[in-house]
Amino acid sequence: MTAASAAPRPEKREILKVQGLSAGYGPMRVIHDLDLTVYSGERVGLVGLNGHGKSTLFYAIAGLTGWQRGSIRLNGAEVGGTRSQGPGRYTHLVVRRGLALIPQGDEIFHGLTVEEHLDSGAFTPRAWKERKPRKDRVLAIFPPLVKLLKTPVGRLSGGERRMVSIGRGLMADASLFLVDEPSLGLAPKIGKSVMEALMSVELGDSAMVIAEQNVALLEGRVERIIGMHVGKLKGEASVAMGFQTRREI
Incomplete structure (x- = not known):
């Protein structure tokens, strides 16, 4: 197994604990025996090329993969386990446990207004x-x-739609925010401003994991950066270590 977790601090609590997670779609296995722990107050960067499992990890935590096995504990409650059918069947329960998944791209309803989108993110009664x-x-x-x-x-515009998508996720009553490729498809200046906005979010007792191809956007802004390659976590990553996976224009 590949471990990628920081040593716990006395004042921190475990928001997410993933152990021995494997997941995929149909016969395809994308995530391989993965371990990850995220603590309250942390921003964690997850970097790697497209197709290496970043989004699949997020989908597995949300219960959206075709199949998965292994343990996923969110705020101390098991939300993973063995599952071979019904992607999304229990996702609403995971959301109620404290998850907000902010997908990559423009997965929004183009006919709704900005305000309607934001309101739709307030999913739970609270x-x-x-x-x-x-x-x-x-x-x-x-x-x-x-x-x-x-x-x-x-x-x-593309940048404004990304703001709406992220803003909708931030409306949730969540303790774990999973943000998938926030700068994808944006001009470098806009992508940087979106990332800076994410850094301005007051986490308090919550945590945030940001999947991103461009490690330079994360360096100096998050507590940890973890590399991901062919479905496994590879430990600490940085530009100097060769994880500059998308060229700045």
């Missing part, structure tokens, strides 16, 4: 009740959205 202050926090992180609340997201 988040819905607190949606006004939550929305105010999201708009403070992404000021360009303030004047776009009544605009259908299909009319927005």
Whole structure:
């Protein structure tokens, strides 16, 4: 097994503990006996090329893979185990345990307005009740959205749509935010501003894992950067160690 977890600190608690996780789709195995621990207050970067398992790891935590086995504990509760059918069948229960998955790209409803998207992220009763202050926090992180609340997201630029997608995830009553490729397809300047916005999120007792191809966007901004290759975690990663996987333009 490949271990990629930091030594626990007395004031921290385990938000996520993955042990011996294997996962895939149909006959294809993408994740191989993977271990990962994430603590409260941490931002963890996960870097690697496309197709090496970053998104699949996120989907497995959310219960969205075709099959999986191994242990996934979220806030101390088992949400993994052996599963061979029904991708997404229990995802709503994982969300209620404290997960917010922010997918890569524009997985949004182009006919809905920005405000409707943000409101849809307040999935649990508590988040819905607190949606006004939550929305105010999201708009403070992404000021360009303030004047776009009544605009259908299909009319927005790529960077603005990414802000909406991330903002929707931040509306959740979550203790673990999984952010998949936030800079994908964006101009370098826009990608950097999106990453800086993620760094401005007050985590408190929560944690955030950011999957990203460009390790330079993560260095100096997150507590740990872990490399991922062919479905396994490879330990600490940095530009100097050769993990610059996408060239800056």
